[in-house]
Amino acid sequence: MESLRESARFESADGTVRMLMALHDGKQVESVFIPERMRDTVCISSQVGCAVDCQFCMTAKMGLERNLSAKEIAGQVGHVIAKWKLVMRERPFNVVMMGQGEPLLNLDAVLEATAMMMDQKGMSVAPRRISLSTSGIIPKIEELGRAEKRPRLAVSLNASHQEQREKIMPITKKWRLDDLIRVCKEFPLKKGERILFEYVMLDGVNDTLEDARRVVELLRGMDATVNLIAWNAAPGIDFKRPEDAKVAAFQAVVQAAMPCYQRKPRGRDISAACGQLKLVALEGSPALLAR
Numbered sequence: 001m002e003s004l005r006e007s008a009r010f011e012s013a014d015g016t017v018r019m020l021m022a023l024h025d026g027k028q029v030e031s032v033f034i035p036e037r038m039r040d041t042v043c044i045s046s047q048v049g050c051a052v053d054c055q056f057c058m059t060a061k062m063g064l065e066r067n068l069s070a071k072e073i074a075g076q077v078g079h080v081i082a083k084w085k086l087v088m089r090e091r092p093f094n095v096v097m098m099g100q101g102e103p104l105l106n107l108d109a110v111l112e113a114t115a116m117m118m119d120q121k122g123m124s125v126a127p128r129r130i131s132l133s134t135s136g137i138i139p140k141i142e143e144l145g146r147a148e149k150r151p152r153l154a155v156s157l158n159a160s161h162q163e164q165r166e167k168i169m170p171i172t173k174k175w176r177l178d179d180l181i182r183v184c185k186e187f188p189l190k191k192g193e194r195i196l197f198e199y200v201m202l203d204g205v206n207d208t209l210e211d212a213r214r215v216v217e218l219l220r221g222m223d224a225t226v227n228l229i230a231w232n233a234a235p236g237i238d239f240k241r242p243e244d245a246k247v248a249a250f251q252a253v254v255q256a257a258m259p260c261y262q263r264k265p266r267g268r269d270i271s272a273a274c275g276q277l278k279l280v281a282l283e284g285s286p287a288l289l290a291r
């Protein structure tokens with residue numbers, strides 16, 4: 001299965017492990033294993049770099065180098081399963097395509113990889129445990145909804161109105177927020193399924209109570225869950241992390257209308273947290289374990 005090999009590993013004080021995976025052509029991507037008390041999470045990449053220019057994201061600085069093949073995407077999960085001896089039936093784990101890349105810009109390979117992961121004779125990952133996160137490529141969300149076997153949908157929302165979203169996610173100029181909300185409302189959900197909306201909170205940019213109220217209005221009527229991620233500092237990116245009290249106040253407003261959680265920052269010391277995956281950030285890491 002593996003068409004890639006672990007070339008370096010970095011371990012966080014909180015147990016999160018970030019792996020550099022070398023590909024056959026010398027390029028590298030990153031995968032992250034996040035152990036938790038109840039269930040573990042494997043975060044994988046779908047592209048080398050990314051063409052979507054989210055202003056808060058380290059990966060964006062790489063640009064897009066190439067798509068990963070289905071084998072390279074599923075192979076990251078196969079690698080983690082083998083290393084940590086994960087068995088879905090004994091201790092469920094989640095697979096999230098939230099590493100490098102915009103999965104919907106490599107949708108054919110992502111769907112093929114999803115089928116490989118679900119294969120009962122192979123990795124046997126439960127379908128409801130695989131999800132992908134998109135910046136909001138509207139026609140591709142519709143295409144995903146038509147797929148027979150597909151990952152769950154997570155949307156990187158990060159703003160409460162069009163103008164604000166354009167500033168931090170320029171792709172919104174092409175794929176507008178109102179259209180994004182419309183396709184999410186029309187997305188065919190399975191029984192018990194919800195769409196996860198991720199919201200990276202940037203101090204002074206998108207973190208007011210007004211923003212929280214607008215988010216509630218945008219998502220009203222949807223089976224939505226909101227995941228708040230207080231900005232993780234990354235070198236060369238000029239945003240600040242909001243204070244905990246601000247994040248809590250925002251959460252309280254959204255939570256009154258729909259499930260809303262704060263994502264615990266994991267692996268911050270090894271640049272493995274959200275928006276921090278970029279190869280150069282590994283240089284000088286104090287936690288190099290293997291090569």
Ligand code: SF4
Pocket residue numbers: 050051052053054057058059060099100101102134135156275
């Ligand atoms: S947040 Fe995701 S879609 Fe946006 S630039 Fe980073 S990797 Fe690409």
